Amino acid sequence: MTPLLHVDKMTHYFGGLRAVHNYNLSVGPNQIVGLIGPNGAGKTTVFNLITGVYTPTEGRITLENENIVGLETNEIAAKGLGRTFQNLALWRHMNVLDHIKMAHYSQLSYSLFDSFFNTGRCRRQEAKVEENAYRLLELFDIKQHADQLVTSLPYGAQRRVEMARAMATNPKVLFLDEPTAGMTPDELIQMIKIIRQVHQDFGVAIFLIEHRMKFVMELCQHIQTLVFGEVIAQGPPEEIQNNPKVIEAYLGKEDLT
């Protein structure tokens, strides 16, 4: 299988600190890959390196066989890499529907002329945006909040808005940084269902960082364990769950079952 996203021997230093070392990753079309590891292991740095927030000190990253090292974050996003953030990155003064509609605009092709004169082309595209936005609101169970400011929503719903916004850009690979952080156990179960549905409906590949083992084990086909910037183990969930190195890395911190 040709990978959609491929990372080869990526290393990154912050000054004298080696945060990521010799990191490799392959995400195939429609695959869900998880990245786990203790606090400070380098997981978010891996995300930031691939999505263009930082440029790796060494290594090669390709999306559909095209180099993406050195591109701006927005250029990488336009090539099909959508993401959410560990600390929510939402617009405080915008309502939920507008968040999702806004994200669609990068893909529209009508001109200022079309917009000014409200041409048929403009109206057709706007109607499509509205239709897609409502489809996402429904899928992410936030339709009931469409007119509310995001900041007025419960935390779990805000996370779903961020995810729906990322999906509105129609990504080929979706990066989720701790999608269940701060969620209640019920919200976690709901999130598992939503991600399964999104994965099935859109056929999008997913790469996610998560601390909640239930979530990772249920959703991911392949899991990498990062410790001090290096992958110490990787494989299918059942293998990772029983790997002594992984158990040791998490010892006393998390029940892996």
Ligand SMILES: Nc1ncnc2c1ncn2[C@@H]1O[C@H](COP(=O)(O)OP(=O)(O)OP(=O)(O)O)[C@@H](O)[C@H]1O
């Ligand atoms: N911008 C930065 N400048 C300097 N050091 C950084 C920077 N970002 C991260 N680090 C350091 O790199 C290491 C990896 O951090 P990172 O945030 O990637 O870990 P993490 O696995 O995502 O942790 P957590 O689970 O707590 O979010 C840590 O030692 C961190 O202090």
